[in-house]
Amino acid sequence: MALLNILRYPDPRLHKVAKHVTVFDARLQKLVADMAETMYEAPGVGLAASQVDVHECIVVIDTSDTHDQLLVLINPEIIAASTEKIVWEEGCLSVPGIYDGVERHVEVTVRAQNVKGEHFELAADGLLAVCIQHEMDHLLGKVFVEYLSPLKRNRIKAKMQKEERALEREASGRPFPKSRR
Numbered sequence: 001m002a003l004l005n006i007l008r009y010p011d012p013r014l015h016k017v018a019k020h021v022t023v024f025d026a027r028l029q030k031l032v033a034d035m036a037e038t039m040y041e042a043p044g045v046g047l048a049a050s051q052v053d054v055h056e057c058i059v060v061i062d063t064s065d066t067h068d069q070l071l072v073l074i075n076p077e078i079i080a081a082s083t084e085k086i087v088w089e090e091g092c093l094s095v096p097g098i099y100d101g102v103e104r105h106v107e108v109t110v111r112a113q114n115v116k117g118e119h120f121e122l123a124a125d126g127l128l129a130v131c132i133q134h135e136m137d138h139l140l141g142k143v144f145v146e147y148l149s150p151l152k153r154n155r156i157k158a159k160m161q162k163e164e165r166a167l168e169r170e171a172s173g174r175p176f177p178k179s180r181r
């Protein structure tokens with residue numbers, strides 16, 4: 001397994017729309033395992049393939065306290081959503097250090113495939129429902145900060161770009177490139 005590099009907002013590659021997965025093979029299994037390892041190591045509760053520059057409809061999630069309830073959603077689609085909504089304080093591994101409220105459906109039912117290509121349905125609420133909606137947005141090229149006001153978004157963008165330049169300076173001063181940023 002390997003840790004994957006997580007793209008940071010406002011990297012334009014985060015806005016690519018992911019393609020449907022059609023081949024369920026060893027390559028997909030390895031990618032899912034690497035995504036899970038990258039998410040746990042970060043640490044985070046969810047990661048979409050878009051965030052590691054793979055533009056395919058793949059999401060890994062684990063909202064458990066024990067970090068042993070890995071949920072893999074391939075080609076997920078929301079087939080039902082509650083009309084009731086909730087504002088949840090969200091964060092994202094592609095926008096480290098930024099947390100803000102986004103309105104989401106309280107409950108969603110998702111239909112997806114597992115790593116073997118088998119279809120299943122899952123009804124979720126609370127953090128898991130929010131997480132599913134957040135990660136599925138990534139597959140459409142949408143990052144949660146795009147729900148915020150233009151003023152907030154521009155501030156976040158400027159902060160991220162400043163951090164990115166600092167990281168680049170730091171990296172250039174080292175004899176070996178860092179494996180992760």
Ligand code: NI
Pocket residue numbers: 091092093094134135138
């Ligand atoms: Ni995210």
